[in-house]
Amino acid sequence: MTRVTQHALFWPATTLALLLVVSAIFNPAFLSIAWRDGHLYGNLVDILNRAAPLMVVSLGMTLVIAVRGLDISVGAVVAIAAAVAALMIGGSFSASGNAASEHPLWMALGTALAAAAACGLWNGLLVVKAGMQPIVATLILMVAGRGIAQLLTGGQIITVYYPPFFTLGNGYLLGVPVALWIAVALWGVLHLALARTALGLFIRAIGGNPEAARVAGIRAASITLCVYTFCGLAAGVAGLIISSNVKSADANNAGQLLELDAILAVTLGGTALTGGRFTLAGTVIGALIIQTLTSMIYSLGVPPEVNLVVKAALVFAVMLLQSAEFRGLVLRVARSARA
């Protein structure tokens, strides 16, 4: 039994299961999945679909946090990627619904992702080469990045009329949302890269002690740089999914507060903010917890205003559970109560 509770994924998975059980008790239809209009349909599918962008961003964030970093610019990068893609596709409304794209779709998506990766690289350079604290280095892009996205879109919401672009955020492949395929594919690739090569070990070593890792012959600087670039790229992918889902790019609001949700998902999943210990599966569960909580609050008919308060209570609870000092205090209180 103790071996089960000590597993890294025990607490995150229990939290998620509890949330689902509570939802199912209050609304028995919550867990039902049906086949409708040629794809899977139901609350659970909806949660997975809506959690996909957060999952993608959080996977990137996990690696950054694992090397003792933090990236608070992901929300701004989401806005930049969405703006670039919308501008490249351009075009205007046509009654036939067959609006053309100004540039080929692959080029628009590629440019958006390249811009996002460049943002990540910039963050990485500030952290690795200039030696800034990660939170400060990424604060710069967080502030300026949203300004750049607004500059690109002229402060307007750019609507996209090109149907193939909508597939990313609204389409289905084999009955499963395309966004979910993307998130799962990214997770799979990352898992293989980290578990089957020495990269995962290197990242743990850098997070555990950067100096020791460097002395041991790990190229800490270039790996950290790659991790930040990947986090930017992941934010770009999320930006494409989000803008495709709402069929527009909104530089003011796209990805607003996403950095906080992503850090929250990573923490809820059991990755240590101090670096060195990370779990990709935990992060995915963390993202699902956040989305389940939101969906649950809506489906239970609780006023959405309560959402933030519940979220806060959840963060406090998880934070305290992860603190060795708090567990020690609880044990002491329990022991003195027994005595």
Added chain:
Amino acid sequence: MNWRMNRRLLPLGITILLFVGMAAFGAIRYDGFLSPQVFLNLLIDNAFLCVVAVGMTFVILSGGIDLSVGAVIALTTMISAALLDAGWNPYAAIGLVLVLGAAFGALQGLLIQQFNLAPFIVTLAGMFLARGCCYLISTESIPINDPTYAAIAQARIPVGFDSSLTIGALIALAVVLAAMRVAHATEFGRTVYAIGGGESSARLMGLSVASTKVGVYLLSGLCAALGGVVMTFYMLSGYSLHAVGLELDAIAAVVIGGTLLSGGVGYVAGTLFGVLILGIIQTLIAFDGTLSSWWTKIVVGVLLLLFCLLQRLFEGRTRKAA
């Protein structure tokens, strides 16, 4: 010794020079820029930011961060408006929100100190909690019609040269002066610097690290509540979406003011100029009239970058000198 002192003052000097430079640029470029009221308006329009940034300075000096301040401001405006709506005495309402703000900050400080939690996550949860409590009170904006509040909001204190200040601006100035004294002439202030310089060394020196760390967050919560009161005078309404993202402006003002985010180095006076620089950027853009508001963000980002690079250079040199 004297030379080392100058080195410590260098970032502050650069901040003040930058402010003077921007003011000179505005004066040459735009008619009517060089009037006392334009400069006093910097303080009037950013009074709440100034109060919050002063509290943030102490948190950052101690090596921490407080992301909850914007939400605490919104909660303060909400509670004030709701209490006044319920017929409370305005001064009793102000007193209560200040106590609540301090208690909120102290609670976050206790969690950070007692359970060794990351300030970033604790204050992030605090931000969700405070913002969520706003929505619980009301999702709509609550107007304030209390005559005392209206009188305070409209009061103008003449300071000569045909110009005037508001009560909010005076509060901000008083907070800056009081904070300078606390930072440089009290045991609490010196302990904050010591913790930022090295927490374990401060503990080994026998300083009261635990109570000071809680005190720093208490002070930040109190400043946020006071900033909220000043904002209530300025806006004459309570709204859950007031001061969204203000914590970032406050952090930016502190960094531009020359305080190191790693803690231990910086001045409250620098923060005042950091706030004034953020204000003058907006004023310059408003005077220009052709530039869109997003240029503010880009310029602030560039300034942050310059200051951080400068600080790295400065840190690197002192380390070599040591």
